[in-house]
Amino acid sequence: MAVRKPPITTREYWAPGHAACAGCGCAASLKLATKAFSEAMEEKYGDPNAFAVAQATGCMEVVSAVFPYTAWKAPWIHVAFENAGAVASGVEAAWKKLGRKGKILAIGGDGGTADIGMQALSGMLERWHNVVYLMYDNEAYMNTGIQRSSSTPYGAWTTTSPPGKYSIGEDKPKKWVALIAAAHRIPYVATASVANPYDYIRKMKKAAKVDGPAFVQVQCTCVPGWRVPPEKSIEVTRLAIETGVWPLFEIENGDFHNIKIQPPGGGAKVTREGGKIVAIEFKKPIEEYLKLQGRFKHLFKQPEAIDVMREQIKAMWKVLGVEVTLPKPEE
Amino acid sequence: MPIRKVMKANEAAAWAAKLAKPKVVAAFPITPSTLVPEKISEFVADGELDAEFVKVESEHSAISACVGASAAGVRTFTATASQGLALMHEILFIAAGMRLPIVMAIGNRALSAPINIWNDWQDTISERDTGWLQFYAENNQEALDLILMAFKVAEDERVLLPAMVGFDAFILTHTVEPVEIPDQELVDEFLGEYEPKHAYLDPARPITQGALGFPAHYMEARYTVWEANENAKKVIDEVFAEFEKKFGRKYQKIEEYRTDDADIIFVTMGSLAGTVKEYVDKLREEGIKVGAAKVTVYRPFPTEEVRELAKKAKVLALLEKNITFSVGGALFQDFSRALINESEKPKIVDFILGLGGRDVTFKDLDEAFAIAKNALAGEEFDEVNWIGLRKEIL
Numbered sequence: 036m037a038v039r040k041p042p043i044t045t046r047e048y049w050a051p052g053h054a055a056c057a058g059c060g061c062a063a064s065l066k067l068a069t070k071a072f073s074e075a076m077e078e079k080y081g082d083p084n085a086f087a088v089a090q091a092t093g094c095m096e097v098v099s100a101v102f103p104y105t106a107w108k109a110p111w112i113h114v115a116f117e118n119a120g121a122v123a124s125g126v127e128a129a130w131k132k133l134g135r136k137g138k139i140l141a142i143g144g145d146g147g148t149a150d151i152g153m154q155a156l157s158g159m160l161e162r163w164h165n166v167v168y169l170m171y172d173n174e175a176y177m178n179t180g181i182q183r184s185s186s187t188p189y190g191a192w193t194t195t196s197p198p199g200k201y202s203i204g205e206d207k208p209k210k211w212v213a214l215i216a217a218a219h220r221i222p223y224v225a226t227a228s229v230a231n232p233y234d235y236i237r238k239m240k241k242a243a244k245v246d247g248p249a250f251v252q253v254q255c256t257c258v259p260g261w262r263v264p265p266e267k268s269i270e271v272t273r274l275a276i277e278t279g280v281w282p283l284f285e286i287e288n289g290d291f292h293n294i295k296i297q298p299p300g301g302g303a304k305v306t307r308e309g310g311k312i313v314a315i316e317f318k319k320p321i322e323e324y325l326k327l328q329g330r331f332k333h334l335f336k337q338p339e340a341i342d343v344m345r346e347q348i349k350a351m352w353k354v355l356g357v358e359v360t361l362p363k364p365e366e
Numbered sequence: 367m368p369i370r371k372v373m374k375a376n377e378a379a380a381w382a383a384k385l386a387k388p389k390v391v392a393a394f395p396i397t398p399s400t401l402v403p404e405k406i407s408e409f410v411a412d413g414e415l416d417a418e419f420v421k422v423e424s425e426h427s428a429i430s431a432c433v434g435a436s437a438a439g440v441r442t443f444t445a446t447a448s449q450g451l452a453l454m455h456e457i458l459f460i461a462a463g464m465r466l467p468i469v470m471a472i473g474n475r476a477l478s479a480p481i482n483i484w485n486d487w488q489d490t491i492s493e494r495d496t497g498w499l500q501f502y503a504e505n506n507q508e509a510l511d512l513i514l515m516a517f518k519v520a521e522d523e524r525v526l527l528p529a530m531v532g533f534d535a536f537i538l539t540h541t542v543e544p545v546e547i548p549d550q551e552l553v554d555e556f557l558g559e560y561e562p563k564h565a566y567l568d569p570a571r572p573i574t575q576g577a578l579g580f581p582a583h584y585m586e587a588r589y590t591v592w593e594a595n596e597n598a599k600k601v602i603d604e605v606f607a608e609f610e611k612k613f614g615r616k617y618q619k620i621e622e623y624r625t626d627d628a629d630i631i632f633v634t635m636g637s638l639a640g641t642v643k644e645y646v647d648k649l650r651e652e653g654i655k656v657g658a659a660k661v662t663v664y665r666p667f668p669t670e671e672v673r674e675l676a677k678k679a680k681v682l683a684l685l686e687k688n689i690t691f692s693v694g695g696a697l698f699q700d701f702s703r704a705l706i707n708e709s710e711k712p713k714i715v716d717f718i719l720g721l722g723g724r725d726v727t728f729k730d731l732d733e734a735f736a737i738a739k740n741a742l743a744g745e746e747f748d749e750v751n752w753i754g755l756r757k758e759i760l
Contacts, residue, residue, distance in 0.1 A: 082569070084569035084572075087567040087569065096578075097578055100574050100576070102578060102579050102583050102587075103577075103583070107574050109572050110567035111572070111574045111575065112574075112575045114433050114434070114437075114464075115430070115460060118427060121426070121430035122430050122431065123434060124392075124422070124427070125437075126438045127434075128389075128390045128418035128420050129390050129418070129436075129438035129439065129440040130438060133389070133438070137569065155424075157423065
């Protein structure tokens with residue numbers, strides 16, 4: 036019987052035993068990211084271990100390094116919430132002086148990246164440090180108990196954006212940090228999803244192999260924060276892609292005119308011009324994504340809010356150079 | 367042979383860094399310290415210092431990058447002042463808690479508001495609880511020497527704590543004095559290579575740094591910082607002695623001046639010590655029994671030396687460029703603590719002066735001395751006295 040080669044190395048850097056929730060999409064995102072990094076380092080430098088991790092305070096930090104235990108099999112440092120970019124810069128500078136080959140992986144959640152860590156991130160990218168910054172985006176401050184961040188999507192319930200008589204939940208559209216990162220004209224920026232591991236691994240490897248800074252924003256479920264059952268964790272992020280909520284794209288060297296879009300699947304009809312995706316007709320309504328999650332439950336009593344969301348999603352795709360049509364659910 | 371050059375304290379600090387050969391320097395411009403990173407970037411640009419100079423976007427990132435670099439296992443240096451140091455505040459605790467021997471030069475400057483770029487010690491005094499060692503220089507030579515010694519103390523395995531060396535804004539940072547630059551060879555011998563056994567980010571031997579400490583471990587982690595501060599007292603004495611042997615300049619945690627048979631001893635820090643020594647000379651010429659003492663090492667606090675000093679005087683007059691509101695100066699608090707359980711102790715009078723770059727003149731010291739004399743005579747006196755206030759604009 037033929038034995039298939041595993042799609043990714045069996046080496047573990049984010050080891051079992053960490054304290055993340057069952058079904059945590061972000062835990063999966065870190066496991067895959069480190070494996071992809073290891074493969075990239077092996078291919079580039081002949082050393083699968085040629086990397087170190089600098090991580091911001093957040094869920095994935097708290098669950099992985101509780102003294103005297105650690106889930107990390109790579110050299111790892113955590114300093115504070117808002118400075119993973121700066122810490123990674125310092126580690127990289129030291130490695131350069133030590134003549135050490137390899138790359139630094141900086142990791143932050145959406146709060147630690149899109150909000151409090153934005154300045155340190157921008158500095159790190161602008162100074163061209165040889166670091167990949169991975170933003171695991173679970174779309175709120177989950178570590179402190181589900182407060183809205185600037186990466187929280189429109190309409191979402193969080194503990195600081197509760198729906199009420201005068202509130203529809205979060206009232207601002209999501210901030211797209213990947214585009215801000217790309218504006219630094221760094222070699223490589225990508226969005227990814229834990230629901231599409233092959234695409235994610237390819238992107239992490241590419242990010243790890245470029246010379247200079249790279250940024251990857253991966254959407255991952257927070258089971259309690261999104262109010263989804265653990266077994267729906269991957270399904271819900273897959274629906275984010277298939278309904279158009281979560282675009283998968285790559286931007287190299289800040290070239291906004293040549294954004295590479297990954298087809299979303301889910302039966303969506305993709306139109307290309309000269310090889311570039313210019314239009315997508317989604318077949319699954321965003322309601323399919325929303326209805327699985329308790330954080331959007333209240334929107335179904337205010338369907339006009341879901342229409343607002345549709346308009347925001349279209350506008351987002353337009354920035355990416357893609358005209359999209361988003362279906363409404365059949366009555 | 368050592369060479370003598372005329373230079374500002376900022377340049378002396380940059381020279382000290384150059385001699386110590388840090389592998390990473392991360393710094394952000396701020397008055398009055400800007401010349402330190404400027405000079406270091408020149409050294410790097412000219413190939414005189416083989417370091418990575420990380421041009422960060424804030425002081426917060428400066429110290430964060432230093433933490434990253436130091437945790438990766440290399441000697442690391444930075445410089446800042448005032449608001450910049452305050453912005454670093456959060457990370458200062460972390461640098462000490464993670465036991466990273468980063469050395470930082472500070473051009474001691476007032477804190478806002480109102481915004482003010484001139485000298486006092488509020489910036490570093492406000493960081494006294496972070497776990498960092500603190501040294502204060504009287505002149506530009508001391509700035510250079512103390513930075514070299516700070517590296518040696520900080521990197522000692524019995525200590526492993528970050529250290530800051532303060533020197534007064536403008537009075538020293540921008541004032542030229544002759545400074546002896548020690549031989550590189552001797553400095554290399556004195557400092558040696560930094561090869562940490564506890565902090566590195568090496569794929570060949572992966573470790574986790576900066577883990578979460580639950581109540582079951584947090585207190586012990588904090589206790590080790592206390593213990594390291596205690597150890598530093600002895601290590602500082604050793605390093606001062608070795609430095610004197612090698613370079614011929616003597617340092618003490620508390621340096622005394624004409625304290626024998628003194629009734630009143632003025633105690634101060636930084637460049638003000640120079641003024642106070644002259645003032646003591648003037649009073650001694652008039653036959654008045656006064657002396658001076660300079661606190662060079664403020665953290666770890668030299669409790670034993672303070673107790674010895676206290677035995678020599680009936681009144682300690684503390685001259686301080688910092689204030690804890692509703693309490694008094696930092697020295698007042700620390701001296702009171704050091705002496706509280708002594709059976710015999712002098713009276714302590716606290717003077718707040720020279721804040722935000724206000725010149726401290728003999729006239730101000732006359733005002734302080736008059737109050738200290740009242741205390742000596744057993745008359746009533748205020749414990750905390752603001753000297754040189756312009757009452758007409760209050």
